[in-house]
Amino acid sequence: MIDLNSDSGESFSSWRMGDDEAMMRIVTSANIACGFHAGDPGVMRSTITAAAAHDVAVGAHVSYRDLHHFGRVFVDVAPAELTDEVVYQIGALQAMARVVGTPVTYVKPHGALYNTIVHHTAQATAVADAIKEVDESLAVLCLPGSEIARIAGRKGLRVVHEAFADRAYNPDGTLVSRREPGAVLHDPAEIGRRVVRMAADHQVVAADGSVLDLDADSVCVHGDTPGAVGIAAAVRSALTDAGIEVTRFA
Template identity: 85%
Template sequence: MDLNSDSGESFSSWQMGDDEAMMAIVTSANIACGFHAGDPSVMRSTITAAAANDVAVGAHVSYRDLAHFGRVFIDVAPNELINEVIYQIGALQAMAAVAGTRVSYVKPHGALYNAIVHHSAQADAVAQAISEVDDSLTVLCQPGSEIARVAGRKGLRVVFEAFADRAYNPDGTLVSRREPGALLHDPGQIAARVVRMATDHQVIAVDGTVVGLDAESVCVHGDTPGAVAIAAAVRSALADAGIEPARFT
């Protein structure tokens, strides 16, 4: 099971999370590309830490929306979205080359991630952008999503992920951050549910429904309070269950 984290989300003097500590725990890092968070210096330092810990580097692409941290839907034209995703991947690829590593996958962020679960035009735009830049890049996304279907049709490798610290609806989608209980905080509870995800391929939805979940990677959000402690608890629980965390790419 891969353990990934949204990383590199500080901006100038504004700090978000503890990327250096997280790189010693996770196996993959979704690094912000400057559109929802991050800046060139943050990108470079985060990638350097990832390379030092043999952590896979992914482009965490977003709507161009620093003001809202990429968490508001934008009805951007598909051609514009293609170019914005290409731009973000390219920026991270340059920083990765300088750090002696490479970008191996793409994970959309926030509102874009949620939109392309069902938004066909934007899903197609994101997949098209990835295939134009480098068709060997893996797409990290939600099971059953439109982006997974479109990316597969374009010949891109698709890897499904689950979320350690987010609540699930009965249909397998994530509970909106605007709803109470959308974000989980207890490291022990989170670690136990991740072990169940990895061994039984199940998660309990907010209404008590058992939801099937087939994922190769599990995400701990770097901006969640106590993220490092949560990630460490998850990694320890997986190891105790005989599951060695390992990067998917």
């Protein structure tokens, strides 16, 4: 049994990113942008509406305040300021979800923030504090073995470990930087086989060929990857064919 999530709601005004309506027919959880790296109120509402129509769990995809770089550049923000910005983003998505009639059940940091709080204790603490202050029942979707997983767990938050269908891994279990060749995978069949191994054998092959142990509750397909809908469909089909139930964690 495993959850399948996607980064969603990342269009902005007249600029379109991905196909959220199609993705909601495939995934079981949607990490919806809250306006700091992508998304706007109309996009948030339409994406939440599509998620609710297909019984997809709604999560707040929080980020550094960085529309210009799509949230993919580290920001040396003070911890107290980061806490407030994460609170603000979760609250915005909660308000829109309340209007639609579905709850926000978890939080997943985005991009550079996600990667930074794998090892940055102060920012990881700031994010965990924000989530706990808003609603301690919210789960935290994050990388296994990360600082945010450790700190969030210590604070009594539910930690949900995540793997990545379409991203290459370093030998230490972190993600290969998008600046490096081969960081993003594109072959749907290959990705489908890879995810089955993640779910069934709890393993993934790193970029150097080594085999990593990987215990994940959810697998992410990035909504902005070219061909994302086809990749997500291939992953879900491969899991189903392998007898692995795809179901939401929250």
